[in-house]
Amino acid sequence: MSRTPRPGPRPGRYPVRFGTAELLRDADRGNAWLVSVDGVAQSYVDLDDPANLEFDYVRRFGDVVDQLPPGPVDALHVGGAACTLPRYVAATRPGSRQLVFDADGELVELVRAQLGLRVPGLRVRVTDGRAGLATRREDSADLLVVDAFERATLAGGLATLEATRATAGILRANGVYLANITDGSGLPFARRFLATLLAVFPEVLLLADPAVLKGRRFGNLVFAASAAPLPTAEIARRTASAAFPxxxxxGAELRKLAGRAKPITDEDAPPPPQPPNDVLGLF
Structure with a gap:
């Protein structure tokens, strides 16, 4: 008996917890899709080629992941949307075990229905990021990724010293923490987030577009942190030779950037940066 083929994704607008999601097909790639919420890009997924990373900051995530020791990893992702990076890890590191926490249950169900979530080794759980972190065992992850935004701002409580210490406890001795944040002129939030990481991890590096790093435009900043030495030279070579370097x-340059900024805490947390309206569609 033949089975009815599963219908393909349907472009359209769908209500979700944090607004209205829109699913758009990439006109240049037949089975690649952009997911946005209230006009803010959340994920780009190429169902035919999960290793195709469209967003620059996700490529930087991939650059770091590619430098981890060979073989499968145990990964925890706080913030998932269409699960671009988990799909990448599953494709490039077969046998990996991955868990995604996402607070938007309606968005998770939309992605499951339209883009599929039957990715080997992947589980998705609907929960707040901090609550999810509290359920994880110590020394249980090789990779922990925080990329959780609500209405274009970083989900609350994930950038604090308390959350960062919890993250460090979940990671194994050689584990790597990856985080995506956004900031603009003067990088006030990024400097405090950097100070937070430096208070917990002995090894930290930052990847960013030069214009964003200089505070000339609003954009993404990717941080990597670990208790073990990071392959900084290899990552630097790869990111410098990227299509958009x-x-x-x-080291010392990073500590200079942090300056006298104080770590973010649960009791002293600045409001997350608000992107200008003219750049909302970029993130």
Whole structure:
């Protein structure tokens, strides 16, 4: 008996917890899709080629992941949307075990229905990021990724010293923490987030577009942190030769960037940066 083929994704607008999601097909790639919420890009997924990373900051995530020791990893992702990076990890590191926490249950169900979530080794759980972190065992992850935004701003409580210490406890001795944040002129939030990471992890590096790093425009900044030495030279070479090169900052230069900024805490948390309206569609 033949089975009815599963219908393909349907472009359209769908209500979700944090607004209205829109699913758009990439006109240049037949089975690649952009997911946005209230006009803010959330994920780009190529169902035919999960290794195709469209967003620059996700490529920087991929650059770091590719430098991890060979073989499968145990990964925890706080913030999932269409699960672009988990799909990449599953494709490039077969046998990996991955868990995604996402607070938007309606968006998770939309992605499951339209783009599929039957990715080997992947589980998705609907929960707040901090609540999810509290359920994880110590020394249980090789990779922990925070990329959780609500209405274009970083989900609350994920950038604090308390959350960062919890993250460090979940990671194994050689584990790597990856985080995506956004900031603009003067990088006030990024400097405090950097100070937070430096208070917990002995090894930290930053990847960003030079214009964003200089505070000339609003954009993404990717941080990598670990208790073990990071392959900074290899990551720097790769990001410098990318189609849209990023700067890799570490060591004394990174500490200079942090300056006298104070770590973010649950009791002293600044409001997350608000992107200008003219750049909302970029993130």
């Amino acid at each position: 990023s700067r890799c900052v570490d």
